[in-house]
Amino acid sequence: MIDVVMALNHPFHILFVDDASPDGTADLIREKMKEYPDRIHLEERSGKLGLGTAYIHGFKWSIQHNYDFIFEMDCDFSHDPNDLERLLSACESEGADLSIGSRYCKGGKVKNWPIGRILMSYFASVYVRLILWLPVKDTTAGFMCYRREVLEKINLEAVTFKGYAFQICLKYAAYRHKFKLKEVPITFVDRLYGESKMSTGIFKEAFFGVWKMRKMKL
DSSP, X not given: OHHHHHTSSXXXXXXXXXXXXXXXXXXXXXXXXXXXTXXXXXXXXXXXXXXXXXXXXXXXXXHHTTOSEEEEOOSSSSSOGGGHHHHHXXXXXXXXXXXXXXXXXXXOEEESOOHHHHHHHHHHHHHHHHXXXXXXXXXXXXXXXXXXXXXXXXXXXXXXXXXXXXXXXXHHHHHHTTOOEEEEEOEEXXXXXXXXXXXXXXXXXXXXXXXXXXXXXX
8 A cells, every 4th residue: 555655646645543553564564654755654552543533643643744735545446546636636626525435425425334234334324414414415425635724623622533423423523523525436446455354343333323413512
């Protein structure tokens, strides 16, 4: 992933937030930091603190380091790093405040998922849109580009979700603050590496969490 992103035309930087991974992830990243000085960054935390808190840690780090555009994406190649430039263009050149790599807008696709998983994901987004009136077709998408002003405005401390609910909540918060959201069609491919962290708990958090979001001070 690092080598592919570093080879793109735009000089992207990458931040990894590592929660003491037992597989030597941090050591591998440190080696890559020598290869790409000042473009690869690592924040290490002790213990498993959850995906949502890792995102927030990364957002705060990016704001502190004065990045104008801040991305989030999966590192298992289900999100194509070549789409980073398209997401950036939607914000930088097309007026979006938050661009979303979308599977379900016109032109978006899903590859190598069983039909049951696709239907569950699609109708989960329909459910979210009905509850929150959120004008986004792919509400659980995790491939996004934010203008820094969006993340500065959102009350990140109030966002305590860990899984898909986190992704929904950030989009909803941006929408409530009247930022412009734009979906960019992508082809989502089932992960090439790693294992899914999907669980019943994550599903329940999202199912009931959307009702909580309506009353949260975001």
